[in-house]
Amino acid sequence: MTPLDWLTQLLEMLAALAAAPLFVGWINQCRAWLQNRSAPSILQPYRAIRKLFYKDAVLATHASSFFRVAPYVVFGAMVGAAAVIPSVSTRLPFSNAADAIALVGLFATARVFISLAAMDVGTAFGSLGARREMLVGFLAEPALLMVIFVASLISASTALPAISEGLATRTLALYPSLAFTGVAFVLVLLAENARIPVDNPATHLELTMIHEAMLLEYSARHLALMEWAAALKLFNYACIGFALFLPWGLATGDSPNPGTLLASIPVLAGKLAIAGAALAVIETVSAKLRVFRAPEFLATAFLLAVLGLLVHLLLGA
Amino acid sequence: MSNSSIDLQLLNAFASLLLLLSFAMLSQRRIVTMVKLLAMQGMLLGLATLLLAVRTGQNHLYISAALTLSLKALFMPWVLHRLIKRLGVYWDSEPLLNITVTMLAGLLIVIFSFGLAQPIAEFANTATRSAIGIAVAVVLLAFLTMITRGKAMSQVVGFLSMENGLFFGAMSASYGMPMIIELGVALDVLVAMLVLGVFFFQIREQFDSLDLHHLEKLREEK
DSSP: OOHHHHHHHHHHHHHHHHHHHHHHHHHHHHHHHHTTOOOOOTTHHHHHHHHHHHSOOOOOTTOOHHHHHHHHHHHHHHHHHHHHSOSSBSOOGGGGTOOHHHHHHHHHHHHHHHHHHHHHSOOHHHHHHHHHHHHHHHHHHHHHHHHHHHHHHHHTOSSHHHHHHHHHHSOOOOOHHHHHHHHHHHHHHHHHTTOTTTOOTTOOOGGGOSHHHHTTTOOHHHHHHHHHHHHHHHHHHHHHHHHHHOOTTSBOSSSOOHHHHHHHHHHHHHHHHHHHHHHHHHHHHSOOOOGGGHHHHHHHHHHHHHHHHHHHHHHOO | OTTSOHHHHHHHHHHHHHHHHHHHHHTOOBHHHHHHHHHHHHHHHHHHHHHHHHHHOOHHHHHHHHHHIIIIIIIHHHHHHHHHHHHTOOBOOOOSSOHHHHHHHHHHHHHHHHHHHHHHHHHOOSTTGGGHHHHHHHHHHHHHHHHHOOBHHHHHHHHHHHHHHHHHHHHHHHSSOOHHHHHHHHHHHHHHHHHHHHHHHHHHHHHSSOBGGGGGOOOOOO
16 A cells, blocks of 8 residues: 555545535535525535534533434544545555445444434434434345445445446446446435435424434534534445446556546546435425335335346346 | 347346336336336337347247237227226225335245246247246236235236236247237237226126125125
């Protein structure tokens, strides 16, 4: 591993940290345009995070130290995940430490901590949100794993950089299995990031909340970290999607080259812009499902992913 | 696989889409959407046949592609839509099992039929032999669709989808059946369709519903 690789690694993590709120801001802006509202500034998430960092934290009387530690753990898990996902380059020193399965484990760690913290204070809404989160999570996780397995089978590796390198350099062919898993991945992304068919990120009605209900007791820097972590999670999922289904434009190959690295940054920005707009369209045209329909939604994702796997095994495509 | 020709890749893609449509039918609550899905399945089947005809240059495949497109993609869905309108049964909800369980059962069926088709595919010498498993899966999924529905209308849709699966199986195993058999089957299905259409009205007249559970009682009650 050369110094340039470590520099790439650092650059990638910083890019994820900096770009995640921007990505959320972009999605919110697109959504506002599509819904004929005047759009908030694209920088709005940064302002919200900055404002929250300046405030004094208020803790519930019954909050244990777990409640205070959770935001840092969740944030750390998301930064760790960003470190192993190839968003600009496939030469990442950290990616030797965790393959795609460990990555799913990192997301699960964050989920467990955020849910336990929500239950820690003992309010009704917190527990409600935590339970729903676990319901969504335990159904989304196998679907995500199946999606990753299909890509791993095609490229014969479970490490994300190796997968996207393998997929980017293969000859172009129709892969029905990848198409199926691509749809499954979008469904999982929507469910895991509290987007509209499953949860509404902008809701103010506690009874329909999943993600927001878990954050109700948080304030100031803790809330800022949680919000930032949520933005990072969405960014990470988008980058996993690019790594699996749109791996072109990444800096690949064995010889490190600052030129390709620099060229891959605008490509990533373009992909993010398109993905954000597409996400906004999906969220605008679909209605929120009843909570008890969410298992059906995720069962569809699982089904599509498994079908992709089976079709790949049968047809080799 | 990546070095195989584009038309074979397209055929494989069509095969996987057929499978996907079968699942969509299995999980569908509305009869109108089911008929639309059936029409799409017929369309895909016709396109796949056409592609295979271009690929192999066999003339009888062109005829069966034309038959499939006209009968299965246009005529039968049209008849079904008319029936739905005349009977006024737009909703055919309540599959007997819940959707998630049905879909998981469907997955097991797919695994079973892929295993079942493995030895058959080894004996076939067509380029499309790997799709035989998908054809078997489509047939069995259509069975499952018929089993999990109580109403006559969706059972007929399942029946027609099963015929699609059989047709696709014959196509991928041996580039289609002999013309005479193909015509015979197409005619049979058409007649069955028309007879069932008449039958629907009879059932509804007798029981005021299209629920086939009423047919399970055979006692004369006066």
